[in-house]
Amino acid sequence: MTFDPVPLNRAIVDEVIAEYGIAVGSASIREVNRVINMIEERVGMKFIRMEFGIPGLPANAIALEAERRILLDPLIANTYSPFDGIPELKEAASEFVAAFMNVDAPPHCCVPTVGSMHGGFISMGIAGYRFAERDTILFLDPGFPVNKLQCQVWGLENRSVDVYDRRGPELVDAIEAEFATGKVGGILYSSPNNPTWVCFKESELEGIGKLCTKYGVIAIEDLAYFGMDFREVYDEPGKPPYQPTVAHYTDEYILLISSSKIFSYAGQRVAVSVISPKLFEKSSEALAERFGTSNLGHAFVHGGMYPTTAGVAVSVQHGLAALFRAATAGEIRFTEPVRVYAERAKEMKRAFLENGFLLVYDNDLGQPLADGFYFTVSYPGLDGAKLLEELIYYGVSAIALATTGSTRGEGIRACVSLTTRERIPELRHRLQAFHASRSGA
Amino acid sequence: MTFDPVPLNRAIVDEVIAEYGIAVGSASIREVNRVINMIEERVGMKFIRMEFGIPGLPANAIALEAERRILLDPLIANTYSPFDGIPELKEAASEFVAAFMNVDAPPHCCVPTVGSMHGGFISMGIAGYRFAERDTILFLDPGFPVNKLQCQVWGLENRSVDVYDRRGPELVDAIEAEFATGKVGGILYSSPNNPTWVCFKESELEGIGKLCTKYGVIAIEDLAYFGMDFREVYDEPGKPPYQPTVAHYTDEYILLISSSKIFSYAGQRVAVSVISPKLFEKSSEALAERFGTSNLGHAFVHGGMYPTTAGVAVSVQHGLAALFRAATAGEIRFTEPVRVYAERAKEMKRAFLENGFLLVYDNDLGQPLADGFYFTVSYPGLDGAKLLEELIYYGVSAIALATTGSTRGEGIRACVSLTTRERIPELRHRLQAFHASRSGA
Numbered sequence: 001m002t003f004d005p006v007p008l009n010r011a012i013v014d015e016v017i018a019e020y021g022i023a024v025g026s027a028s029i030r031e032v033n034r035v036i037n038m039i040e041e042r043v044g045m046k047f048i049r050m051e052f053g054i055p056g057l058p059a060n061a062i063a064l065e066a067e068r069r070i071l072l073d074p075l076i077a078n079t080y081s082p083f084d085g086i087p088e089l090k091e092a093a094s095e096f097v098a099a100f101m102n103v104d105a106p107p108h109c110c111v112p113t114v115g116s117m118h119g120g121f122i123s124m125g126i127a128g129y130r131f132a133e134r135d136t137i138l139f140l141d142p143g144f145p146v147n148k149l150q151c152q153v154w155g156l157e158n159r160s161v162d163v164y165d166r167r168g169p170e171l172v173d174a175i176e177a178e179f180a181t182g183k184v185g186g187i188l189y190s191s192p193n194n195p196t197w198v199c200f201k202e203s204e205l206e207g208i209g210k211l212c213t214k215y216g217v218i219a220i221e222d223l224a225y226f227g228m229d230f231r232e233v234y235d236e237p238g239k240p241p242y243q244p245t246v247a248h249y250t251d252e253y254i255l256l257i258s259s260s261k262i263f264s265y266a267g268q269r270v271a272v273s274v275i276s277p278k279l280f281e282k283s284s285e286a287l288a289e290r291f292g293t294s295n296l297g298h299a300f301v302h303g304g305m306y307p308t309t310a311g312v313a314v315s316v317q318h319g320l321a322a323l324f325r326a327a328t329a330g331e332i333r334f335t336e337p338v339r340v341y342a343e344r345a346k347e348m349k350r351a352f353l354e355n356g357f358l359l360v361y362d363n364d365l366g367q368p369l370a371d372g373f374y375f376t377v378s379y380p381g382l383d384g385a386k387l388l389e390e391l392i393y394y395g396v397s398a399i400a401l402a403t404t405g406s407t408r409g410e411g412i413r414a415c416v417s418l419t420t421r422e423r424i425p426e427l428r429h430r431l432q433a434f435h436a437s438r439s440g441a
Numbered sequence: 442m443t444f445d446p447v448p449l450n451r452a453i454v455d456e457v458i459a460e461y462g463i464a465v466g467s468a469s470i471r472e473v474n475r476v477i478n479m480i481e482e483r484v485g486m487k488f489i490r491m492e493f494g495i496p497g498l499p500a501n502a503i504a505l506e507a508e509r510r511i512l513l514d515p516l517i518a519n520t521y522s523p524f525d526g527i528p529e530l531k532e533a534a535s536e537f538v539a540a541f542m543n544v545d546a547p548p549h550c551c552v553p554t555v556g557s558m559h560g561g562f563i564s565m566g567i568a569g570y571r572f573a574e575r576d577t578i579l580f581l582d583p584g585f586p587v588n589k590l591q592c593q594v595w596g597l598e599n600r601s602v603d604v605y606d607r608r609g610p611e612l613v614d615a616i617e618a619e620f621a622t623g624k625v626g627g628i629l630y631s632s633p634n635n636p637t638w639v640c641f642k643e644s645e646l647e648g649i650g651k652l653c654t655k656y657g658v659i660a661i662e663d664l665a666y667f668g669m670d671f672r673e674v675y676d677e678p679g680k681p682p683y684q685p686t687v688a689h690y691t692d693e694y695i696l697l698i699s700s701s702k703i704f705s706y707a708g709q710r711v712a713v714s715v716i717s718p719k720l721f722e723k724s725s726e727a728l729a730e731r732f733g734t735s736n737l738g739h740a741f742v743h744g745g746m747y748p749t750t751a752g753v754a755v756s757v758q759h760g761l762a763a764l765f766r767a768a769t770a771g772e773i774r775f776t777e778p779v780r781v782y783a784e785r786a787k788e789m790k791r792a793f794l795e796n797g798f799l800l801v802y803d804n805d806l807g808q809p810l811a812d813g814f815y816f817t818v819s820y821p822g823l824d825g826a827k828l829l830e831e832l833i834y835y836g837v838s839a840i841a842l843a844t845t846g847s848t849r850g851e852g853i854r855a856c857v858s859l860t861t862r863e864r865i866p867e868l869r870h871r872l873q874a875f876h877a878s879r880s881g882a
Contacts, residue, residue, distance in 0.1 A: 059519040064513075071505045074500045074502060075500075077504070077505060077708045078496045117748065118750045121748055121750075146747060152733060155596060267522055268755065269751065270754070292590050306587060307587055307591040308559060309555035309750060310558040311710060313555075313757050315708075315756070
């Protein structure tokens with residue numbers, strides 16, 4: 001097997017980076033993406049692309065077929081949908097969360113959004129403006145960098161707790177210390193976690209849930225990787241184990257269920273926000289000031305969905321409804337296609353670890369970390385920014401962990417989705433060359 | 442011809458309204474909609490529905506076919522689009538505004554949004570947070586009620602100038618008085634106007650444009666009814682007359698071009714925001730605080746599109762691109778199908794005027810008002826809320842003009858889109874019965 005020679009011509013790489021005028025080590029995902037596209041073009045070779053957390057699998061055919069069928073009728077696409085979603089999708093979502101989470105959320109509590117980005121945006125606004133003085137969102141970091149930008153766009157404050165050295169009771173204590181200030185309106189986290197693939201344990205979710213109840217803080221649980229802790233089988237409808245969730249432990253929750261990764265449906269921008277039925281009915285005067293209504297559920301729909309986008313594209317809602325129905329009926333096992341990510345992660349991690357790299361977030365509360373969509377690595381003697389800059393000369397791209405809110409300056413985040421199995425030997429070759437150059441230095 | 446008997450059983454109508462616990466006269470469009478649905482069900486007859494401004498025509502087949510074609514490829518719907526839109530749509534939009542507005546806006550300035558609601562929301566945020574102290578949006582009223590809610594959700598202030606008794610130089614003077622306070626960051630209006638169907642003249646747009654330049658205020662021009670001033674023919678590509686626009690008179694503009702009405706594509710939620718190329722490049726420090734970047738165009742995309750929805754459903758973008766291309770190539774004349782609204786408006790207005798009603802906004806700067814999607818009427822001796830409440834007993838629904846920010850308390854807004862020509866005799870019959878009851882009273 002022959003591989004493209006590495007390192008690349010440093011002068012060319014440096015030239016492209018200079019043209020973009022950015023510091024790659026602290027650049028956002030999209031910025032890294034653009035620079036690497038240009039480097040690939042100039043040097044005429046393909047990188048191992050690990051910066052972008054995008055699906056590498058085809059979109060689920062059930063959704064595409066459902067959309068195509070709906071689009072045959074010209075009297076559907078012409079009509080505004082209800083802002084809170086079409087009944088078909090609301091019902092299918094309600095059945096989906098019952099079947100795979102054992103959570104009871106009636107259809108009116110399941111609100112389709114333009115991707116989980118949209119649901120998260122509205123949820124943060126609701127959580128941050130629900131009570132005067134509680135204008136802070138607490139993030140369990142590292143996380144998805146754009147969530148902090150959402151907070152900023154709302155004019156809200158943010159605080160952060162890093163899960164690196166705080167798991168279990170220590171994590172819960174650290175969260176309580178923040179809640180006790182009286183300034184926190186919402187807590188946001190993802191589990192499985194982007195970028196570390198840490199998966200919170202039931203005891204941690206229970207701790208978070210109890211604190212949310214005690215302090216009246218909304219848990220915004222980002223389930224972008226629903227069912228993708230592949231150590232368990234979460235996609236058998238109506239049977240345990242269920243996707244772990246804070247909803248088992250508190251009524252103060254909004255769950256963000258994305259279709260992007262599990263159904264590889266990212267381009268169509270659809271997700272569902274599941275609002276706790278009890279939270280949906282709660283009222284607060286501060287909400288009315290911002291969203292025109294004091295009722296929380298109404299504020300989400302009438303004050304959130306309506307003024308931002310007035311709903312979700314109707315054909316896309318039918319697409320997601322078809323997927324939820326197929327999963328709930330047991331006609332598809334939705335984690336099956338995405339299990340390939342775990343296999344890639346295992347092999348890619350091995351290629352890194354064989355060549356002097358270390359896992360940064362390596363511990364899932366005593367268990368080894370699961371293999372999934374992302375992992376985090378470092379290389380002794382280099383911080384994350386410098387490591388990323390060096391790897392680029394070897395045809396490997398990622399993002400620096402510091403940009404995800406991590407306190408661990410030494411790491412990078414790698415996403416496995418775009419690296420097919422056939423290219424892993426090439427990744428290993430490039431990492432060997434990188435490691436040899438460092439050892440010889 | 443036989444008609445359903447009116448008035449309806451008052452007790453039943455009153456009972457339904459009491460169940461919803463709302464004051465119909467001051468209710469929002471959606472609230473009126475829900476109550477009328479329920480009354481229709483209880484009394485078993487169909488209203489003349491004029492409350493909802495939704496397309497009454499089938500969606501344009503070109504878009505649906507383009508979407509269905511794209512959805513055959515499972516490697517499109519799986520991938521995140523660029524936040525600023527797919528190149529195909531950006532290019533098609535740029536050509537569309539050149540062909541039908543004679544406006545030069547390169548593709549990077551044409552940003553697809555999840556309906557004009559989304560574009561308007563982001564535009565208001567940009568305009569209101571561009572400079573500290575200029576946190577007010579000025580509305581030319583009456584208007585679309587949700588725009589004020591958008592302003593409130595952003596935490597911005599709003600002011601209003603009613604066009605009823607201010608047109609031409611007086612309108613421009615009234616706007617300047619507001620701009621001169623130094624508190625206004627943006628001015629929002631629609632032309633043709635919802636709800637009055639007033640269409641601003643070139644002299645008015647020129648006046649507004651010059652003031653926007655002078656005071657550095659962004660004109661947010663809502664072109665929801667693009668080309669629908671049917672007194673002119675605006676859909677011949679590359680030939681005058683062009684859709685009038687403030688973009689001919691200032692570089693401080695964002696144009697909101699919707700597909701909902703002209704292409705009857707409302708359910709798929711797609712529009713384009715056209716940002717002035719010069720405005721796109723401008724910078725201000727206050728923008729960075731809110732949107733993470735001081736550059737205005739980047740703030741719109743990176744600080745607006747990204748954190749709210751991360752873009753627009755990809756198949757829908759292809760649908761709109763196909764429509765724009767067909768219109769620009771002259772393959773379709775996009776105002777042809779919607780001219781039916783003007784015919785309906787003419788006949789429906791006549792039915793009202795024959796039965797004691799008066800037009801509220803009846804004057805388009807000296808010309809009679811055009812016939813279009815909406816009109817406004819009043820009935821002597823009743824304010825708008827009371828008029829609406831009375832008309833409901835006669836099987837006719839609309840919204841009170843007061844809910845649109847109008848200073849004219851006496852009127853209601855009627856939308857023609859859902860009333861087919863065959864039902865206009867029935868409308869006339871009901872208005873006759875209403876008028877007879879009032880005259881007898």
